[in-house]
Amino acid sequence: MKITLNGEPRECPGGITIEKLLDLYKMDKNRSAVELNLHVIPRKEHSSRVLKEADVLEVVTFVGGG
Amino acid sequence: MLVVGKIERNIEDKKLKIGKYVFSSRLFVGTGKYPSMDVMVKALEASGTDVVTVAVRRVKINETTSLLDYIDTKKYKILPNTAGCYSADEAIRTAHLARETGISDMIKLEVLGNETTLLPDPIDTVKATQILVKEGFTVLVYTSDDPIIAKKLEDAGAASVMPAGAPIGSGQGILNKNNIRIILESAKVPIIVDAGVGTASDVTVAMELGCDGVLLNTGVALAKDPVRMAKAMKLACEAGRLAFLSGRIPKRLYAKASSPEKDF
Numbered sequence: 001m002k003i004t005l006n007g008e009p010r011e012c013p014g015g016i017t018i019e020k021l022l023d024l025y026k027m028d029k030n031r032s033a034v035e036l037n038l039h040v041i042p043r044k045e046h047s048s049r050v051l052k053e054a055d056v057l058e059v060v061t062f063v064g065g066g
Numbered sequence: 067m068l069v070v071g072k073i074e075r076n077i078e079d080k081k082l083k084i085g086k087y088v089f090s091s092r093l094f095v096g097t098g099k100y101p102s103m104d105v106m107v108k109a110l111e112a113s114g115t116d117v118v119t120v121a122v123r124r125v126k127i128n129e130t131t132s133l134l135d136y137i138d139t140k141k142y143k144i145l146p147n148t149a150g151c152y153s154a155d156e157a158i159r160t161a162h163l164a165r166e167t168g169i170s171d172m173i174k175l176e177v178l179g180n181e182t183t184l185l186p187d188p189i190d191t192v193k194a195t196q197i198l199v200k201e202g203f204t205v206l207v208y209t210s211d212d213p214i215i216a217k218k219l220e221d222a223g224a225a226s227v228m229p230a231g232a233p234i235g236s237g238q239g240i241l242n243k244n245n246i247r248i249i250l251e252s253a254k255v256p257i258i259v260d261a262g263v264g265t266a267s268d269v270t271v272a273m274e275l276g277c278d279g280v281l282l283n284t285g286v287a288l289a290k291d292p293v294r295m296a297k298a299m300k301l302a303c304e305a306g307r308l309a310f311l312s313g314r315i316p317k318r319l320y321a322k323a324s325s326p327e328k329d330f
Contacts, residue, residue, distance in 0.1 A: 006124040027125045031132040033166035040162045058124065060163050062133050064106070065121025065149050066096030066234070066261075066283025 001053040014053075018046040022059065032061045079311060084280055085204035085225035087143060087172065089116040092273070093303045094145065094258065095296070098285025105292050110142065119145045121175055122160050139169065145206065147174040152187070157217065161198055173198060174228070174260075176208040176280075184234040188215045192222055193266050199223030208260050213247040213252075227255060228281060229305035230321055231272060232262025235284045239268035242301035243275060250276045266295075266302035271316045273306025274314070 001014045005025065012021055018041060020027050034041045035058040041049055051057070085319060095115040097231045100106035110118060121131060137144070146164035151157035154177055161173045175196050177314060179187040186209050198205050199222060206226040207219050216227045229249055232238035239244060250257055256278035263269055263282040272280050289295035 001195075004113055006127075009199070010088040026128045026130060028130050028132050029215050031134050031167060031169075032125050033122075033163040035159075036162060038159070040166050042166065043168070061125045061129075062144070062146060062164075062167070062169070064098040064100065064133055065122045066098045066119055066281075 003051060003054065004056045006057070006059055012051065016051055017059075018049045018051065018057075021051060022046070027059055032059050034059050036065070040059060071312045074213060079307065083205065084245060085166050085172070087204070089143070091116045091300075091303075092279035092307060093269070093278060093299060094260075094281035095286060095299075096281070097133060097137070099287040100292060103133075106287070107136055107299050109286055109292040109296040110137070111296075112293050112300065113318075114300040116143055117145050118142045119147050119281065119283065121147055121149050122164050134169070143172070144169045145172050145174050146170060148176050148194075148218045150178070151176060152178050152180075154190040154197070157190070158197055161194075161203060164261075165203065171202065172204040172206065174206050174208065177225075185230075186210055188212065191215070192218050195219050195222040195224050195243070206231040206258070211242050211249065213245055213248040216257075217252065220253065224257055225255060226278075227253065228258045228260035229267065230261040231259045232264075234261040236262055237264025237285055238262055239264055240271045240275070243271070243287075246275050246277065262297075269299050269302040270306035270309070273303055274309045 003010055010055055018034055037056050082092050091114045093113055093115050094117040095110055095113045096119045097106060105123055148157040151160055157175055157177045170261050175194055177187050177190040179185045195205050195207050204222040204225045206228055207224045208228050209215055209219055211229040219227050231240040258279040258281050259272040260278050260281040263285045269280045286296045
């Protein structure tokens, strides 16, 4: 199915969880935060939350800044 | 001996307290723009800081290392910022994401007005402060050196108000000492000069005025020798604080001899 991941259109298997998606795209899970359709999803829900077609995901982490 | 004892007591300093957090160092240091992670780590160490700022950005695909892999989070308190946000809503969204990482409930709130000046949008800054404070964040808020806005941010519940000495990254130092002094006169929360520091004496000026701390990034990160500059900033911060606590002499227009009048 098609989703939007960090602003880019991406393909992923239907029924995938947030956790599995982060694994699929090799994204750091430990230091990141996830927003699904503009709602922050608590980390403890990443393994159970299932994505749907056309979901919009933002996965963010910390970078250098002042 | 009595006099010496008295002086020593007078220069004893309280630690910096922001919300529920207590810090030994009064220098906050950013993690952007260093030539390498290795230099950054050494510069942070040399600065003696307890608090390092970080920004929130998208994770890249196949990016498995993080800035925080290089920073000892047991040693340093991480202060995420909302840099790059141009509205209260954007800044609040970024703060929510930062808190969700579990690293801190502290947020360095920046709501910017435009890209050229990077000056704060005062209206949205006050609005975002009110909301984030209600949501339980410890808000350290970047603002201009306007004393009225500074007071409104304190009233909104900011744990620390952080006026810019000069525009972000400009290295111009403390451009309006008078405004900083006016802010300090009535402040009930720690005042930390955030932005504009170019070199060590800028930090000292801020601390001599009575500021509770200084937050800097570019002045260290883009110095030719960031690690050495970080050490200079540490010493400058301590020197300025000691000078403030010591109580400087008043400025005089005319000379006053240090030696007794000649009597022979």
